[in-house]
Amino acid sequence: MRSAVQSDAGEILTLQRAAFVDEARRDNDFHLPALTQTLRDLEQELQSSTAHVAILGARIVGAVRTRQVEDTLYINRLTVAPDWQGRGVGTALMGAAEREATAKRASLFVRNYGEHSVSDFYSRLGYVPADPGGSAQHAELVRLVKDLTR
Known part of the structure; x- marks a missing residue:
C-alpha cells in the first residue's frame, strides 16, 4: 500500500475500467463516469485529490481516491481488480484512506441494488445511510457516512 503518483494514472485507469465493467453490464449502461x-x-484528479494504491509485485490491484473538505473526507472510486475482489484489498484501502484523514466523518455514494447492495461491504466497515428512513432507500445512488472520531 502506498500513495499514488502521477505515473500510476494509466494503470489506475485500466484497473478502474476492468473493475467497473461488471456494473456497466448489470445496469446496461456503459456510460458510467468510471468507464x-x-x-x-x-x-x-490525482493532482487535486489523495489516492492510495494496493500493489502486488509490480501490479496495482486496487486504488481509492479521496478529497477532504473541512471536516468531511469524500471517498471516490474504490477500485479493486476483479481477480482480487473479496481478498481484503478494498478493506485495506479504505482503512488507509480513513487513517490518513484528519476529518471527523467520511462520505461516499454507492449504487443501490436492493438486498445485494455493494453497501453491505461498506456497512461492515461502519458506514450507514445518511438518510436511513428517507427516500434514499430507493434512489439510484445512496449516500453513506461514517463517524471517524471513534
Whole structure:
C-alpha cells in the first residue's frame, strides 16, 4: 500500500475500467463516469485529490481516491481488480484512506441494488445511510457516512 503518483494514472485507469465493467453490464449502461473518464481527467484528479494504491509485485490491484473538505473526507472510486475482489484489498484501502484523514466523518455514494447492495461491504466497515428512513432507500445512488472520531 502506498500513495499514488502521477505515473500510476494509466494503470489506475485500466484497473478502474476492468473493475467497473461488471456494473456497466448489470445496469446496461456503459456510460458510467468510471468507464468514460479519460487519462487526462484522471491525471488532473490525482493532482487535486489523495489516492492510495494496493500493489502486488509490480501490479496495482486496487486504488481509492479521496478529497477532504473541512471536516468531511469524500471517498471516490474504490477500485479493486476483479481477480482480487473479496481478498481484503478494498478493506485495506479504505482503512488507509480513513487513517490518513484528519476529518471527523467520511462520505461516499454507492449504487443501490436492493438486498445485494455493494453497501453491505461498506456497512461492515461502519458506514450507514445518511438518510436511513428517507427516500434514499430507493434512489439510484445512496449516500453513506461514517463517524471517524471513534
